[in-house]
Amino acid sequence: MIRAILRAAHQPDTLQRYGPWWTRFCSFVRRDFGGPPPSGVAALGDRLLAFIVDVVDVCGLANAMQAIAGIAHAAKLEFDVDLWRVPRIRLMYKGLTKLSAISRTPKPKRDVLPVTALISFVSSRPAGMSHFDWVLAAAVLSVGIRCIRRADELVNLLETDLSDLGVGRAKLRIVFSKTDPYGRRNLEVPFERGATVACPIRCLDAYIRLAKGRALEGWQPVAGRPLFVSAQGTALSTNKVLEFVHAAASAGGVAGTFGGHTLRITGACVAVLGGMTMEQAMAIGGWKADSSFGVYLRALVGVQRRASTRMGL
16 A cells, blocks of 8 residues: 555656666566565665666666666665665765766756747747647746746646636646655745736636636636646647747747756746846745756856946956
């Protein structure tokens, strides 16, 4: 029963990403040790270290790091043991991280999606995009930017995570996120009506009326149903959200490198550039420390706020 509850509490994409490593690990243990993985943390840690040596040789450093994280995640579900408490596991992961950083080609920095591009997208439906996808994309993008959320957080929202606060206001409840996989914080993010066609309340209401046959005002959720769905009624994927981001960038004539964090990066940057303090933007985005937040803002804010002039240069 406990395992079933733990599994239900984890995001589907997390289980899909980590599950195969547990399967491979179980096969390895049966082959080399003659039985299933042990439930004791020390013995299980020994088996994991032996497995990781094979993974490094065959699959490389990055996959080995993912394997450790995946097996530790699965062990928590299966046996309720925390492999991260094993010092040798932590040291192995730390060493792999350093080696990977040395050998890895840096990824290109993700760009901000200008809000003007989103406004252009919402103002005129792109050729070749269905009316439903256009309305859906406007809602996902506007809400994602305003609430400073990642794509995976948006696609995992349920109808019950949305509340109508009345007077042009609403609230999202972020149950599971990358930094809170067990849903302990239940972060609530209220948002309000904006001043353009990309207003999150306006776009969300238009989507809900089209997809759900209801209105945002007096919202009555149905338990267990995804908030954002396709025209076929299925939950969105993060890849679909990324398609929407590229469509909005194209509508605004913007070229750049975009990814699953684009809406979060954009929301953080435009919030600070619009006059919010870092603390206010961090509260919306759910950051507990300013290290990751500062990476998003450091270059952009300095240029946009004419840092050279302010520094007397």
